[in-house]
Amino acid sequence: MMHTNVKIFSGIGSRQLSNQIASRFGEPLGKINIQKFSDGEISVEFQESIRGQFVFLVQSTFAPTDNLMELLLMIDAAKRASAYKVIAVIPYYGYARQDRKDRPRVAIGSKLVANMLTAAGADRVITMDLHAPQIQGYFDIPVDHLDSSAIFIPYIEDLKLKNLTFAAPDVGSANRIREIASYFEVEMVICDKTRKRANEITSMVVIGDVTDRDIVLIDDICDTGGTLAKSAGLLMEKGARSVRAFCTHPVLSGNAYMNIEKSDLIELVVCDTIPVKSEISKIKVVSVADLFAIAIRNAVENKSINSLFLRSKMLNKK
Numbered sequence: 653m654m655h656t657n658v659k660i661f662s663g664i665g666s667r668q669l670s671n672q673i674a675s676r677f678g679e680p681l682g683k684i685n686i687q688k689f690s691d692g693e694i695s696v697e698f699q700e701s702i703r704g705q706f707v708f709l710v711q712s713t714f715a716p717t718d719n720l721m722e723l724l725l726m727i728d729a730a731k732r733a734s735a736y737k738v739i740a741v742i743p744y745y746g747y748a749r750q751d752r753k754d755r756p757r758v759a760i761g762s763k764l765v766a767n768m769l770t771a772a773g774a775d776r777v778i779t780m781d782l783h784a785p786q787i788q789g790y791f792d793i794p795v796d797h798l799d800s801s802a803i804f805i806p807y808i809e810d811l812k813l814k815n816l817t818f819a820a821p822d823v824g825s826a827n828r829i830r831e832i833a834s835y836f837e838v839e840m841v842i843c844d845k846t847r848k849r850a851n852e853i854t855s856m857v858v859i860g861d862v863t864d865r866d867i868v869l870i871d872d873i874c875d876t877g878g879t880l881a882k883s884a885g886l887l888m889e890k891g892a893r894s895v896r897a898f899c900t901h902p903v904l905s906g907n908a909y910m911n912i913e914k915s916d917l918i919e920l921v922v923c924d925t926i927p928v929k930s931e932i933s934k935i936k937v938v939s940v941a942d943l944f945a946i947a948i949r950n951a952v953e954n955k956s957i958n959s960l961f962l963r964s965k966m967l968n969k970k
Contacts, residue, residue: 657704657706657736659682660710661682662684663726664686664722665712665714665722666710666927669712672939672941673741673945673948674945676942676945677948683698683700684697684699685699694718694725695725696728697729698729698733703735705735705736706735707735707737707738707739708739708948711740711741712742712744712746713746713765714901714903715746720765723769727769737775739774739778740769740776741777743779743925744780744900745779749762750762751763752784762782762784762787762790766787769791770791779798780799780800781798781800781872782797783872798940798943798957799960800898800900800940803940804938808868815864816868817839818832818838818840818841819843819870820840820842821871821880825870826842840860841867842860844856844858857886858887858890862887862890862892863892864891867887867892868896871899872899873899873901874908875904875905876907877909878911881911881912881915883897884915894918895916895918896917896920897920900922901922902937904929909930909932912934913932913934915934919934919936921937921938923938925940
């Protein structure tokens with residue numbers, strides 16, 4: 653079904669994913685010129701009319717900060733070009749880990765980003781697997797918060813693991829992992845960790861029995877890969893038969909690729925919300941393009957996106 657009143661544009665950081673989303677949606681990617689002055693200042697110009705259109709701007713806000721600034725300028729330019737609705741499609745929402753004031757005198761980065769997106773003129777946000785779901789509450793505009801379980805579950809089902817057990821990488825993700833474990837009607841364990849500072853684990857313990865089990869770890873972000881590598885090693889020490897990991901957003905900074913390659917993980921399955929810089933044998937990439945194309949279509953047609961969520965699959969299963 654063609655939508656003549658829909659335009660999809662891409663920032664530089666998400667060009668490959670944007671092309672796939674536009675292809676799945678059935679419309680060509682819109683023409684936009686994004687360039688930099690010699691001092692690094694970003695300039696954005698739409699090269700086709702968007703007056704009265706639904707304008708979807710696809711850009712993950714991973715580092716560097718230029719990706720976020722680029723998105724803000726795209727939103728502002730679209731509003732000034734008389735777009736009917738401007739929807740920010742942010743597969744990876746950067747600064748989501750700074751979601752609360754957990755120490756004195758720190759910023760709440762995810763709230764600041766929400767304020768900037770709203771101030772720039774976004775009418776709606778479509779994103780996936782926020783580090784904390786309550787970040788949706790920082791917005792006074794609609795937020796469609798997609799769930800990577802819709803992609804990961806079919807992959808896990810195809811593995812046909814006989815002794816499947818799910819593992820939460822920390823206590824904070826226990827509720828989400830419990831929901832997935834309930835769908836598969838299997839047990840779950842928790843890898844409880846403590847940190848001295850960001851990206852540095854001081855200790856970790858496994859809560860639950862993993863003896864002779866095929867473990868599947870699920871997390872929203874893989875940054876340095878340290879947590880996954882340490883979790884996999886500890887689970888194998890405790891008697892697990894195999895350990896796999898599924899992470900939505902492959903930030904993969906620092907020594908992440910080396911940490912994953914040298915770990916006890918059989919594989920790390922990630923989404924293409926962030927481009928993977930280097931291919932190693934243990935990293936498998938699955939695409940979120942279909943999921944976002946459906947969410948965009950339903951937003952335009954005023955349809956529910958409930959069918960894209962795990963809870964809907966659980967109801968159908970029953």
